[in-house]
Amino acid sequence: MKIMGEWRSVDVYSFKMKFAESVCKLMDCGSPITVRRRRQDSREDVWGLYSSCDGSNLTECRKYLMTEMDFTEITCSESIRLVNGDNQCSGRLEVKSNTSWSIVCEDDFDQQDAEVVCRELDCGAPSGLQGALYGETEAPEWSRDFLCEGHESALLKCRSSQLTRWTCPPGKAVEITCSDPDQVMLVGGASRCSGELHLKHHQEWRPVQLHHRWSPESFQVVCHRLNCGSFVSESYKRDRGKKPVWWIETDCMKNMSLWRECVEVDDSSSSAQINITCSESIRLVNGDNRCSGRLEVKSNNSWSIVCEDDFDQQDAEVVCRELGCGAPSVLQGAVYGETEAPEWSREFLCEGHESALLHCKSSSSSQKFCSSGKAVELTCSVSLRLVGTTSRCAGVLEMFYSKEWRPVYDYKSEENWNHESATAVCSRLDCGSSVFQEVTDNSTRRDVWRIESSCWKSLSDHCVFGYDYNYYSEDRLEVSCSDSLESPNISVSSSSGVSKARNQGLQVFFGTSFSIICSSHHLYQGGIFQLIFNNSTTTLNNTLPAVNNSALFSFLEASHAHQGDYICVHHVHINSQNLTLQSQQLSLTVLGI
Structure with a gap:
């Protein structure tokens, strides 16, 4: 490239085929075929281009002078190009002659000619050959009919004959799509x-x-x-x-x-x-993440849908397990869009323990066809758990990903592991809301799953950073969910003792004093206890402040009015939220009435 009067080699670290396409066009050459970075024996001054330069206007690109041993080498086709396509292997065919580019008419071009073009451009075999795909043009028409045999290395090496037609009708310019060359x-x-x-x-x-x-x-x-x-x-x-x-x-x-x-x-x-x-034989498509979507099963290299009537919960459990996902949470049709894929012809009869869906027994389906909206569409849960305590609703957060349980880590944990994030975890685990969360130092470095900071609400495994980095951390994300808090205890004491009768609950004697004791064993102090009493004729509510997590409701003389059912309710304010915890019911009988 000549800059400030000096010709120098160009080196671009982020040089890609799109950039090369712009260079080839600037040089009035055909399509780009190869781009390579070459190394010289010694260093020399070269022009460097910033990565923001896409090649569309090289004169406007920001440049700098650097000393390098590397330079960029581009190979363009000399006489053919595909223009206005979706990628370098598709577009309207143009052929160069005498420094001008001409279109080729469909009537003068066949499949063997297309094979030569795709090969010359280092693309895959032709998969589409028709006109009017990539726009009209006013370019002149090529004047010869190509007669390729399909083995030639370049289009202009094919035999050709003079055209007998004068013009190419609108929409009839050759437009080629070569198959995926990757x-x-x-x-x-x-x-x-x-x-x-x-x-x-x-x-x-x-x-x-x-x-x-x-x-x-x-x-x-x-x-x-x-x-x-x-x-x-x-x-x-x-x-x-x-x-x-x-x-x-x-x-x-x-x-x-x-x-x-x-x-x-x-x-x-x-x-x-x-x-x-x-997976080799099943997939979920069009879902929100890899663990959701329309179920398709592969057989003889083609994919088929499965009808809802031939699929049940045990089948879904096998699919979710095979894909390394959590248990199925939604099983229904028409969630992830309609499809024209063929229908799977057998009914699955899984028992739920199989490692793969095609390992399940099956029988011929009684369905003639799958009606609209009845293709199996499945959502498997993302596997999360809390470990390290006796409650499944409290502990260190771990995620199951890539067949392995690891603690979850966010490099901004101190900032992002807050009440909202922790409540999202509790909700996903059906454990209520967060009452306490913290980042703790475990002092032992472990492999962790690092997740995107923006993903706490969705908690999809699309949030996991992949294996291109090794992540270790001593930090652990801990949470106590509201459902991990023990229910209050309710008990009764009496000056003359308390007895227990089968099917009648606890018993106290008429005329004696007794007390109902409400207590909680969690760590959060304060709040009030509400004692709810109910019998066939009376409903009462009494409240007392919680002192050392307990309250004593005293009654001077037991009478028939005290016979009935009692419940303790602890109302407590924890971490800016009001929680209500309820005890089991206590039935009291008064003897000697």
Whole structure:
């Protein structure tokens, strides 16, 4: 590039195919074929371009002078290009002759010609060949009919003949979609749906690494691209030595771009190895996260829906377990959209203990067809638990992800682990609301699942940071939910003693003094105790302040009016919230009336 009167090589660390496409267009060449970063024997001054430069207007890009051994090399096709397409492997075909670009008419182009074009551009086989997909043009028309046999390396190396037609009708310019050129596979796993992700780029297979981080969403895209089922788990390790890898921008995993358009050409290496496991024969699609969506089952390389009438709760338990999710929480149809996928032809007869849905017994379905809105749509819960206490509603927060329980960690825990976040956890566990939460120092470093700070309300496992970082922490997130608080105790004492009769509750004697004692054993002081009394003729409410977490309701002389049912209710204010805790019922009989 010539800047300030000096020609120098250009080096761009985030150089991708979209940038190369702009460069090829600027040079009046065809489509970009390869982008490589080359290394010289010695350092020299080169022009560096900031990563914000997308190549659309190179003269406006911010530049700086740096000393490097690396430079960027681009190979463009010389005589053909695909324009206005969704990616470099789709668009309207234009052919160059005598420095001008011409369209090709559909009538002068066939499948074998398209195969040559796709191969010349280093794309996959042609999957679409028609006009009017990528917009009209006023470019001149190519004047010859291509007669390719399909094996040629370039379109202009094919035989051709002079056209007998004068014009190309509107909407008849050749527009090609070449199939996905990304060659990807999972290597080293137990099946084609598990292992380390490898990508073939510039004729070289390498493991794939993502900039920023892997996430459950990224893994799900990998499983989908390989026509496997849903993402199940991941594992991470570091090798002793480093190996060459292809670095890909994380955003490419989200929008299903051609991955090779997102490969950074920096010749990098890494010691990290990330293994992915996808399910092979089931998946949940169009859901809010990997543990929800419409159920589809794979057979003979095609995916089928399952009808609600052929699926029950035990079948759902097997599916959720197979996908590494929590127990099924919702099982119904028409939640995640309609589909035209074929219907699975058998009824599942799972017992609930099977490790995979296709391990269950089945029988031929009695359904002729699945009516609209009746395809099985499933929501599995995200597995959370509180550990370290006798109550399931109090303790250290842990999450089950990638087949492993770990404590949950937020790098802003002191700020984000508040009443609202802790209550979201309590609510998910059906434990009421948070009455106390804190970040404690366990003094023992453990592997943890780090989650996004913005995810406390949803608590989806899409919030988990993936294995591209190792996370250890001594911090633990603890919570006591309202349902972990013990109910108040209620008891009775009398000056003449208390007896117990079968089916009649506790008994005191007529005319003697007695007391009803309300007490709580939790740590939160204060509040009031309410004693509720009820019999066939009377309902009474008495209240006393809680002193040392108890209150004594005294009665001077027992009479028939005191015979009935008593309940203690403790009203206490804890952490800016009013809680009401109720005891069991005590039945009292007065003897000698």
